[in-house]
Amino acid sequence: MLTISQLATYAGVTVRAIRHYHKIGLLAEPVRDHSGYRSYDAAAVVRLIRIRTLADAGVPLARVEELLDAEPDEFAEGLTEIDRKLRAEIRRLQDTRKRLTRLAAGDHLALPQSVVEYLDRLRGLDVEERYIEMERDAWIMIAAQVPDQIDDIIVSKHRQLDDPDTLRLYSLLSDAFDWAVDDPRVDEAAEIIERQMIAAVQAGEIEVDGLDDPFINLLDSTTFDAAPVMKAIFANLEKRGWKGWTRIERVPADRLDMTPSS
Structure with a gap:
């Protein structure tokens, strides 16, 4: 035993x-x-x-x-x-x-692969990391709200990167964190954004379906808090008759007579 x-x-x-x-x-x-x-x-x-x-x-x-x-x-x-x-x-x-x-790569946390690749493309264009981080946080929130639309939205964003205006805008906004509110580049950035808004309105691409007003306000405030000069650009656009940042809320009819390339 x-x-x-x-x-x-x-x-x-x-x-x-x-x-x-x-x-x-x-x-x-x-x-x-x-x-x-x-x-x-x-x-x-x-x-x-x-x-x-x-x-x-x-x-x-x-x-x-x-x-x-x-x-x-x-x-x-x-x-x-x-x-x-x-x-x-x-x-x-x-x-x-x-x-x-x-996840160890960083951007993959809470982001679909299409957005990660888009952000990597921005890095390849020498966009400042501070600006990319601001976009990343916005995309995290958007992707969580409209997961079924995010890939199509990113396809559209890639097309925009083929436009010299968009490349110039990213070049400007990449440095905008250090601008004074009266920096002359504020007006240049507003002009480019206006041309893009005109093109979006004419193409019927003025908003993302599925995002409610409180969420749009959250995205806008996140952008303005991250880079205060964005408020100056937004104010410049309001003087031109536009209203809305993430979503175009008011379209000035007289500005639509302008061509996107003007």
């Missing part, structure tokens, strides 16, 4: 594991000898080795007893089911690792 320590040694487990198996009913507690100690036989060694083998193979302890007592066909079927679940769990963990790897 064996003590619990000897059983643990022969079965290749710890005494603590044996006590746990007793507690959950996987291994029956033996009768105690006249000194009050547990006394195990060879059958306990065999069962414990089988428990350890199944557990080491990834079988959940909740399923071990079922498999130990199963007929060969049931045993094989049970292992197949466990294998299927383990494969699914492995795929889930692999996907999690991929997401963690993407």
Whole structure:
């Protein structure tokens, strides 16, 4: 007969594991000898080795007893089911690792791949990181509100980057954090934005569906708080009769007589 320590040694487990198996009913507690100690036989060694083998193979302890007592066909079927679940769990963990790897890149946190690629394109155009961070935060909020539209919106933004006006605007706004409110470049930026607004109105692309007014106000305030000079650009546009930043709310009819390239 064996003590619990000897059983643990022969079965290749710890005494603590044996006590746990007793507690959950996987291994029956033996009768105690006249000194009050547990006394195990060879059958306990065999069962414990089988428990350890199944557990080491990834079988959940909740399923071990079922498999130990199963007929060969049931045993094989049970292992197949466990294998299927383990494969699914492995795929889930692999996907999690991929997401963690993407998150390590920074911009991937809460952003779809299309937006990340757009921001990377801005970096390739030497847009200042401060401005990109401001755009990134806005895109995080927008993507959460209209996830089904975000890829199409980004396609449109990529097209805009083919326009020299847009490239010039990004060049200006990239440095705008350090402008004084009376900087002459405020007027140049407003002129470019106005041309883009005219083009958007004429093309029927004046707003993103699915964004309510409080959210639009939040986006506007986020932009103005990040770069106070944006308020000066916005005020310049209001003098021209426009209203709205993220969404065009008022269109001055007399300004629409201008061509986008004028």
